[in-house]
Amino acid sequence: MKKYFFSLIFAIIFSVPAAACLNGETLKLENGITLYEDYDGFIPYGHSFWGDQELKEILLSLDKDYKETKKIEYLSDKGLILIILGKYQEAIDLYKGIEKLHPNRYSTASNIGTAYELIGNNTEALKWIKKGVQLNPSSHFGSEWIHVNILKAKIKGEKYITSQFLLEKDFGKDKIPKSDMDRRSLYDFRASLYYQLNERISFVQPKDKIIAHLLFDLGNVSYLYRDKEDAMEDYKLAKKYGFNDPILDERMKLYSPKVIDNVERKVIREVKYQIKPTRRSQLMGMIISVFALIFSGLIVFTFRKKIFTMLK
Structure with missing residues (x-):
C-alpha cells in the first residue's frame, strides 16, 4: 500500500507539463526537420x-526523400535550402522545373520571386510575387502587399522609398508619431510589417535603405501601440541599417529606460521575447500545470496523517 500510495503522489507531481520557452514563427520541412524557430515578439532579428x-x-536528405517518394514538397523544400545557401539561380531553375510539373503552386511563385529579388532582378521578382498573391492573398498573414510595394519602389527609384509609397501610411514628421489607426488596426499592421522585415533581414545585411525606412516605421507603430521598449529596439535597428533622418534621434529620446545593469537587462529581454504574446494552448498548459500542483498539494494535505505514519 505504501509503495502504491507514493507512486501515485509522484506520478501526479512529475506528470505536470513542463513550461518551456514560448516560441514564435516556425518552419518545418516536409521531412520533419525544423529549419528555424523564432522567438515571439515584434523585433525583427531575422x-x-x-x-x-x-x-x-x-539537401542530400531531401534529394533522397524525393527520389523515394516523388513528393513535390521535398523538391520545393530543396529550393528553399538552395536560396538560404545563396544558390539563387540554381533555386530559380529548380522552381521553374516544379512549375512545369505542378503549375500554380503558391510556394513556387513566392520562392522564385524571392530568389529573383536576391539576384537583383526586381522586374521578374515582382511578376512572380504578384502571381503568388493572386494564388494565395492571405499568404504571410496577408502582408505580401508590402512586398509588392517594396519591389515597385526598387524598380521606380529611391524617391519612392517613403512611408506613403511602401506602407500606404505616414506617421508624420513631428517629434511624436501620429496615426488615426485604432489599437486593433495598429496590432495587425505591426504584425504584417514585422513579418516582412523578419523575412527580409534574414537575407539582407546592413546597410539597406528600404529596410532602414521600414524599421523606422515599425518603431513608430510600436510606439503608437504603447510598446516603447520595442520601439526603441526598432529605432536602433533602423539606425544600424542606415536610417539617418534627424527625426529618428528625436523619437529615440521619447523612451527613457530605467537604469539597470547588463545582467538584469539580459534577463528582462529573455523573458519578454520568449513569452509575448502567450499562445492559448501554452497558456492552457500553464493553467493545467498550476491546477495539477494544487491538486497534488491537496492530496498530500488530506492524507498527511497516513503519510506521516508511513514515514515513521
Whole structure:
C-alpha cells in the first residue's frame, strides 16, 4: 500500500507539463526537420538558420526523400535550402522545373520571386510575387502587399522609398508619431510589417535603405501601440541599417529606460521575447500545470496523517 500510495503522489507531481520557452514563427520541412524557430515578439532579428554544412546535409536528405517518394514538397523544400545557401539561380531553375510539373503552386511563385529579388532582378521578382498573391492573398498573414510595394519602389527609384509609397501610411514628421489607426488596426499592421522585415533581414545585411525606412516605421507603430521598449529596439535597428533622418534621434529620446545593469537587462529581454504574446494552448498548459500542483498539494494535505505514519 505504501509503495502504491507514493507512486501515485509522484506520478501526479512529475506528470505536470513542463513550461518551456514560448516560441514564435516556425518552419518545418516536409521531412520533419525544423529549419528555424523564432522567438515571439515584434523585433525583427531575422531567422537563425542551420549552418552551411548542416544545410548541405539536409539537401542530400531531401534529394533522397524525393527520389523515394516523388513528393513535390521535398523538391520545393530543396529550393528553399538552395536560396538560404545563396544558390539563387540554381533555386530559380529548380522552381521553374516544379512549375512545369505542378503549375500554380503558391510556394513556387513566392520562392522564385524571392530568389529573383536576391539576384537583383526586381522586374521578374515582382511578376512572380504578384502571381503568388493572386494564388494565395492571405499568404504571410496577408502582408505580401508590402512586398509588392517594396519591389515597385526598387524598380521606380529611391524617391519612392517613403512611408506613403511602401506602407500606404505616414506617421508624420513631428517629434511624436501620429496615426488615426485604432489599437486593433495598429496590432495587425505591426504584425504584417514585422513579418516582412523578419523575412527580409534574414537575407539582407546592413546597410539597406528600404529596410532602414521600414524599421523606422515599425518603431513608430510600436510606439503608437504603447510598446516603447520595442520601439526603441526598432529605432536602433533602423539606425544600424542606415536610417539617418534627424527625426529618428528625436523619437529615440521619447523612451527613457530605467537604469539597470547588463545582467538584469539580459534577463528582462529573455523573458519578454520568449513569452509575448502567450499562445492559448501554452497558456492552457500553464493553467493545467498550476491546477495539477494544487491538486497534488491537496492530496498530500488530506492524507498527511497516513503519510506521516508511513514515514515513521
